Every structure is written in structure tokens, then in C-alpha cells.
Amino acid sequence: MSFQVGSIDRTFRDELEMACNVDLDQCWECGKCTGGCTTAHNMDYTPRKIIQLIRIGAVKTLMSCNTPWVCVSCRLCVDRCPAGIDIPRIMDYLREKSLAIKDHGPGVDDIILFHKLLLEEVYKRGRVSETALALKFNMQTGQYFKDAGLGQKLLRKGKISPFSSKVRDLNKVRSFFKQEPDRREV
């Protein structure tokens, strides 16, 4: 596969740079972000490559790769980056943009489902109930008995509760959301 570098459309990059407040020309391609990355070994494109993909305008690849969904936003890359590029912010941006896309690589669809379910929980109750989240996720991914044994143990020890609690001022939490989380079927 070769990228058609001659026909770069800068629109995507310009919008991303503006939204994330970054200047990708400052990247030295040194790989310090990737060398320290906690999840790079699971990414199909490492953080350094993501920057380069944005620079060459490979939007299709960016939208379908698993990197933004594997990134855990631990911010080690920002701490290390000699150019101060806010990579997790870029990953956030890519997540937002690629959320609407259906065909992600294997494994990514589950991550996106989890992402949506978690946000839904936060929207509904202002906090995450592990029991409800795990149940919903396992049901929707067809893993009906996964975590059943562990769940019982945790229940007996009082580590998780079958009841979901709410925060006192739900509207305050909801004000963080621009709109209701996307509830479409994945």
C-alpha cells in the first residue's frame, strides 16, 4: 500500500492542529513518545507514526487504525516529548472523529462499545457502576458467563454492589456533556 503524498489535502491536519492546539511541524520524529508509551506494543501505528500519518494526510488510515482506541491517555508521551506536542489530545480528537465510522479493525469495535457504555453510565448516574457496566458489556459482546465467577467472589467480599448509586447533583455532571452520548447500536 502506498500513500499518495502528492495529493495531500491539508484541511484535516489544519482542523486538527487548531482543535488540539498543536504544531506538528515541530515534531522531530525522534520516537521518544513511542519508546515510553505504555500501550504502543498493541497499536497498529505507534504515536510517532500517527503524527506522520496526519502530516501526510492519510485520513482513511487514521480513521480505521486502532491506535486512538488503544491509547490510555496516560500522558507519558507529553512528559517526554521534546517538542511538547499534546499527543493524548490528538488521540481524543481522532476518537471523536472516528466514532461514527463502522469498520474498525478487529478488537476496536469492542473498545468503542465499552467507551460508549461507560459514557452512558456517567451520563445516567454521574458515576460508573462496575457491575452494570461489566454486565452490559459482556451481554452485548456475547460473553454471557465471562467474569461470572469473579463477580460472585467480589460480591461476597462487598467489593461490588448489585445496586447502582447516583451522584447528588446529576445535572452538574451532565453539564460536561455537549450532547447526550451516542446510543446507536455499534
Next chain:
Amino acid sequence: MKGKARKALVVGGGMAGLEAALKIGQAGHEVILVEKEANLGGTALLLSSTFPKWQDPLEKLNLKLEQLKKLPAVEVYTNTEISSCTPNGSGYSLTLRNNLTGEETGVEAQAAVLATGFDYFDARKYGEYGYGTYPGVMISIEFEEMLREWKKGLKREKAPGAVAFIKCVGSRDRIKGYPYCSKICCMYTARQAGMFKELFPQASCYVFYMDYRAAGKDYEEFVRSVMEEKEVRYVRGRPAKVLPYGGKLMVRSEDTLMGVPIEVEVDLVVLAAAAVPKKETLELAKSFAAATNQHGFLEPVDGFTAKAGTRVFFAGGCGFPTDSAGAQQQGAAAAAEVIALFNQD
């Protein structure tokens, strides 16, 4: 006043200052050469070898010192610093202070050459490399001392089995260091890695680089020979972390040519800390009204190459990091400008 002998002050007795003092002296003028340390020689005294030729840096240094001895008009003050400097129209009125005896000497000079050299970036600012925390992490000038001992055949039993060199520590870093490339690290790192492999061919040796910059006569060939003949492994990537690993050190990086994260286990990590201006140089520049750039390196003015102010010139690392050949060239250039100035007085 043409033909009248005049007096120049040279601050710093490294390769640049020595060359400047020699040339001004050989042109028939008086020179006061001030050196803070006990011996003349500067950084060259600390090095195990030169590049691009594998020579003992003391060879050239001793040649210069012998030439200097033949010039009675060059007065050498070691262990001495400038304690005050007042411009007086046609030059400077200065007070020199001997750091051992506290003795102060008043002198006059009609021109000054600042050749105070450079300092190293404080590598502790890179917490991720653990300099100052892990005993196996050192900066290159500290490793130089080990190389000199091994070369003499001392302490060889304690030699490490694997060494990783990390370049651009504090240079090419807009956040924790300086944006500039400190120019000399690529070459001295190649020299250190090559010498280490020459002394211990069985050991492993890795150089982590962003780019290797070998722009100079015979420089590219030198670095290639270190890769090809000494078999030093060059890895393209800037390490993200050094961590203790079962009594050894683990270097984490990306191999940016392969595009994958890698880990290397070593005994010793050598950081090529950026060359930075000395604090003293900034103070001197102020009292001599010499121009500096935003980082504190002396800066040429009025289209000159070595002139930083009305009667003040500079050479060597205080202008920008340079190898000893460059320091020598700049010393000669500064001397030429001083001599031309004296000739016009």
C-alpha cells in the same frame, strides 16, 4: 601609534585561548593569559582521544605549550579569574584575582579575547534517564575519565559488558532543554563508542541517535568506521526511559526505522549532555559589553567573525560548542582581529 607593542588579555587557556595568545604574542604584542584552573589546556586535558584521527590530544597541546614558553611577552596567570573589569576608552582596566592566594593584580589591556569554553547541561532535568539517581548513568565527560583509565590499562576488570550512548540530552529539546543542536556530541559520542569497542571488542555498544551529524572533513568517514570497523550498533530513536533492571539498566526506546518499541539491557548509560554557555561567561560578557545571543553564547557584531564588542573578541565554545580544531581556528581568527585592531590604533 603604528608599530607600537600593545597588550591583549586572553581569558581561558583552552585550545582557543592558547591559539589566540600564541598568535597575538608571535605578532609582537604583549599578552596576559588568564586561566581559572591550575593547568593550561581546558577541555582537551580531559579527553582520551581526538577525532577524526585517533590521536592523544596532549600531543598538540604540548606543542602549543612549548611554543608559548618561547614567548616571554605572554604572561600566564593560572588559578586566576577576572575580579573586575572597567572599560577605559582605549581598552580595559582589570583586576585579576588568584583563587589560591587571594592575591589581586591590576592590569591594563587594549583588547580582550574571551575563550572561556562551555559547560554541560544539567542532565538531572531529564528525570526519565535517572542521572544522579542510578550509579550506572553518567554524562559523557565523566565517561571520558573512565576511558582514559582503561586506556592506561587501569580498572579494566570493572569494565561494563554493554554500554548505551544517548544523544541529544538537553539539546534539540524545546521543553526541558535548548532548541539548538550542540554540534559536537555526534562526533565525540562516535569517538567514545569507537574507543570503548577498541578497548573491549567483546562488549556491546549501542548509540541512540535522532540524526547523526558528521559534517566536517573526514567526519562522515570517521563515524562510518566506528559503525563498520568497531561494530558499534547505531539505533535511530530517542530513548524514553532508563530503568533499573536486576542490577543492570534497561533502556526503552523506539527503533524509528523499524517503527517498533525496543528494550536494551546494558550496564552503563552515557548521556551526551548538551553543551551550554557557562554562567561566568555571561557575567564576563556583561562587564566587557560583549554581545550574546538568547542562550548566552557570545555573538559576533559588525560583520566580524570573532568580534563581540568594541575591543572584545571571542573564540571557542563560549561562542558556540565546537571541537578542538574549530576552537583552534577561532582562536587564530580572534588573534587576527586583535592584531588588525592594534595595527589601526
